[in-house]
Amino acid sequence: MSSLYSRSKDLSSRSRKSLSDSPPSSPSYSTKTFRQDRASRSDSSGVESPSDRLSARTSTYTRRENRLASLSKTEDDSASKDYKKLYEDALTENEKLKSRLEDGKQELTKIRSQLDRVTQRQDRISERSTVFESEKRVYVIII
Template sequence: MSSLYTRSKEFTRNRKSQSDSPPASPSPTAKTLRVTLPSPHLFILKTNAREARLATLTSRVEEDSNRDYKKLYESALTENQKLKTKLQEAQLELADIKSKLEKMAQQKQEKTSDRSSMLEMEKRERRALERKMSEMEEEMKVLTELKSDNQRLKDENGALIRVISKLSK
């Protein structure tokens, strides 16, 4: 392809022929050149060469861009996969933490219900003990009264024994 390109360059150059000499009194700035136009075949060859070169360049660019897109796509896929696994791990960890939290809340509720039931049982026991204590206090009062009655009766009995012994003498 480069050989075609160099040939077409040679043919498209502007040349001065020897018969094309400048006029006798030209101005220093104005020079006339005769240009020979290339044939239509050269123009087609030149156009075809450009198109072929452009096609190869565009195909290379497309291949490179396709490769780049493919690489980008593959890297995005791998990154997405990594992120998905991280997300799954985080969801599993979250579910585990939620279950632990629920267990702890349930245990706390059980403890509070156990505590409340224990408090109720303790209150009942306390009431029962208070009743027993009041009953025992009543019995103590009765016993102290009985003791005092018994002591009084002993004293009376002793006095009666003395009186009877005096009378029997």
């Protein structure tokens, strides 16, 4: 009991260092590069001209439109090819499944016929045993 008390006492006596005790940190690398990028984008006065903004918007808009147009063309071409390929794949898979189903049906028929033969054999054996028992009784009665 005393060992538990002394250990908990040790833990409670420890203190944490608060954030105010630590020295002030310097700006991170990402903050510095962000500021440098912002400064390099603007001209020496720090203000962009309206014509620069307009040309930037226009070029951005044009690039976006071109990108979307090329994507839609690619999608149209690939979509028709994909549907044809998907259809062919589905037909192939369908044929494989049909053949597996047919194999399963044949195996089921084979197993049923084996089961019928075994059942008939068991019936014959049970009939023979009953006939044998009755003959045995008759023989015992005669003797």
